[in-house]
Amino acid sequence: MVKAVVLGASGGIGQPLSLLCKISPLIDELSLFDVVNTPGVAADLSHISSVATIGGFVAAKGDFKGEKQETEDAKKEALTGADIVIIPAGVPRKPGMTRDDLFKTNAGIVKDLIVAVSKYCPKAYVCVISNPVNSTVPIAAEVLKKAGVFDPKKLFGVTTLDVVRAQTFVGEIIGEKDPRKLTIPVVGGHSGATIVPMFSQAKPSVKIPEDKLDALVNRVQFGGxxxxxxxxxxxxxxxxxxxxxxxxxxxxxxxxxxxxxxIEPTFVYLPGVEGGDAIAKKTGCEYFSVPVELGPNGAEKAINILSSANDHEKKLLEEAIKGLKTNIEAGVSFVNNPPK
Known part of the structure; x- marks a missing residue:
């Protein structure tokens, strides 16, 4: 039996994500939580003829007595017994807004949700989608540490969209009709120049025309x-x-x-994952997205492909590391020195 929970299930990412979870044969129970509309989303999805049973839980609204308790009860019911928690909650980017502009609002949202995770399903796998991932994953880790339930092998920043874009855009260039056949690791972070596609490590190997390389890298980095x-x-x-x-x-x-x-590239706390220490020492970053071998315990092994980077990729990595260090520190500081 697998219970999956989507926190932020009524939003632009949350609804299609919940749909995909509902139709997955791997999920037996699906629990949806958000601040609005979740019962309606759950009712709609409940009519789909698939394996997963479904429940929708909504935060209480208004100024009536007991509002906070009702919200807490909804979180508790949604999360208790969860095997995997996926968090797309937060506000979306608007034109001209960087992922970092989202920081203050989404940081607070993620912090509150992870507090609930630490109480009601501390052993679940936690997949953070909420931007900026470079900062929200460190926030989640610090909250879980303070609660005494942090398992680095079970906390993931979802950077898969960068991989999906790299596959798609390379497929267009080389004429591959099914880009899913391409394995293209993308490392670093999940924001602009912190995203480093490692085309030199693609399998099967791909040859990107030199006059298209810079534009391709830029498109992967700024596809959003x-x-x-x-x-x-x-x-x-x-x-x-x-x-x-x-x-x-x-x-x-x-x-x-x-x-x-x-094996999936994902943004993890390197010192807590086998093979991660060497990557942390090389980059000077405790968090980094690298290909990770997944298993029953979560992140079983971080795979160091950075030493195989070509000269072009090494320059991209230098730039990525600078930005990542700032992003990570912002996340850690948000929890340990909360803004007033």
Missing amino acids: DEVVKAKDGAGSATLSMAYAGFRFAESLIKASKGEKGI
Whole structure:
């Protein structure tokens, strides 16, 4: 039996993500939580003829007595018994807004939700989608540490959308009709220049024309801006992010059931994962997205591909590390020195 929980299930990412979870044969129970509309989303999805039973839980609204307790009860019921928690909660990016601009609002949202996770399902796998991932994952780790329940092998920043974009964009260039056949590791973080696609490590190997390389890297790094612009102020990358989030969660569930050889790039706390120390020493970052072998315990092994970077990728990594250090520190500081 697998119980999956989506926190932020009524939003632009949350609804399609919840749909994908509902139709997955790997999920037996699906629990949805948000501050609005969750019972309606759950009712709609409940009509789908698939395995998962479904429940929708909503935070109490208004100034009536007991509001806080009712919200806490909803979180408790949604999260108790969870095997995997996926968190897309937060406000979306608007035109001209960077992921870092989202920090203050989304940091507070993630912090509150992780407090609930620490209370009601401390042993669940936790997949953080809420931006900026470079900062929200350290926030989650610090909250879990303070609660005494931090397991580095079970906390993941979902960077799969960067991988999905790299596959898609390379497929367009080389004429691969099914880009899922391409394995292209993307390392670093999940924001602009902190995203480093490692085309030199692609399998099967790919040859990117030199005159297209810089534009390709830029498109992978800033693909979100392309979507924000195309939606003309009406939203950000929600459907592709929902797909990417589900793809990672599905890999994690398969690995938890014993399937071998599942490797996904993901943003993890390196010192807590086998093989991570060497990467942390090389980068000077405690958090980094690298290919990670998944298993029943979560992150079984971090795979160091950074030493195989070519000269072009080494320059990209230098730039990524600078930005990442600042982002990570912002997340840690948000919990340990809360803004007043």
